[in-house]
Amino acid sequence: MSRFCGMQLMVYSAADRSTAALSPANLLSQLAESRASGCLTILSQDVSWIFYLHNGNLFYGITSIDPFDCLERNLKAFSAEIPNIDRPIRQQIRSLFEKQEGSNSTAVYQALSWLRSEGFINQFQTDLLIKNLIKETLESFLSLQTASHRFLALDPSLPILTEFTVFPLLDETFQRLREWSGLSEKVYSPFQRPYLFSQSTSNNKFSPEKLQKLGNLLKGYSLRHLAALIHQDEIKLMRSLDPYIQEGVVFFREPQPPFDKLPPLLRSDLISGNTAIAGPVDTSNNLTSSPSATARPVKIVCIDDSPIILSELRRFLDEDRFEVITIIDSVKALMEVMRIEPDLILLDVGMPNVDGYKFCKVVRNHPNFKTTPIIMVTGNTGLIDRAKAKMSGATDYLTKPFTQEGLLNIVNQHLHK
Structure with missing residues (x-):
């Protein structure tokens, strides 16, 4: 069993179609340890997860679920850090790069490259955006139970805007999943939509003014979209809503399409306590074995x-x-x-x-x-x-x-x- 998570991913090699039980994290770990360069595409039902690697480091990650929504949401969330990109620029990005048919996963990376080359974002802002895109992609990828994958060569002319080592990103994402898991059991996706049950509730714990303000805020946005709009961390937003959830004032609806296709978030009982990988990952036929752990300096x-x-x-x-x-x-x-x-x-x-x-x-x-x-x-x-x-x-x-x-x-x- 993987030291990263309790779920196993059925991996089908694009080359020989052979199968092996492998955790999602160890799939990335092996590519990192072998210093692989290329495009890893994971397929599950109608959804794909895409990661670009260079010498074992990640430099891009996105899902096929409305990639431009993901980019625009992050641009809004970091508007304080990236003030040059206002609504007209975001609309221009969509008009220039978004495809009406086919995958937009690569188009988002082209848009990021354009923003950097045109001077709309500096290196610090580029790192900030791409890292958050990768972590959001990892969050749902690590929650997968079954999938197939392909690993293909990348266009050598593709610009590498930044790079991140795999293991710290995995550690951070598992920590984030633990935080999600520590919230209400009613929450299984950041794309669930909180609603106010009734503004006229007789609950004495909350003043009418508070309920009115809350009702004006909860207008059908998902947790993730709402957090981006009000520039607040998603976990903090959920914790601020928890008293209302416990009293039955706030309830959750399922994610709207296409976000309902993403897997439920991995629960804490399926995440190992020690998420660090040290030393080389076993690349023999026994793909599920894990390396011995040593303390990270x-x-x-x-x-x-x-x-x-x-x-x-x-x-x-x-x-x-x-x-x-x-x-x-x-x-x-x-x-x-x-x-x-x-x-x-x-x-x-x-x-x-x-x-x-x-x-x-x-x-x-x-x-x-x-x-x-x-x-x-x-x-x-x-x-x-x-x-x-x-x-x-x-x-x-x-x-x-x-x-x-x-x-x-x-x-x-x-x-x-």
């Missing part, structure tokens, strides 16, 4: 324009449990942080070309780094500098010069929180 990114400081940080953090990545180019630092997804960031305040406080604020505003510890490293010791660090979203403040003991204390303090 803590990834620490150090950003500084001084090679000496970076060398000292690496030397002080020279422990087996740390994987230290040093970045001296402040211009490329943001893209690298997005790609690496560190567990902790050590950030110099005074870098050329990039203000450390502004850099910290941009990283902190990204939904994937809301809780990542960011420690500012600086020679400034004034209260104003500390206040600026706090206002920019920094977790803590380390002054130069520092000792190995001081560095390890502050790193361990925030890693263990």
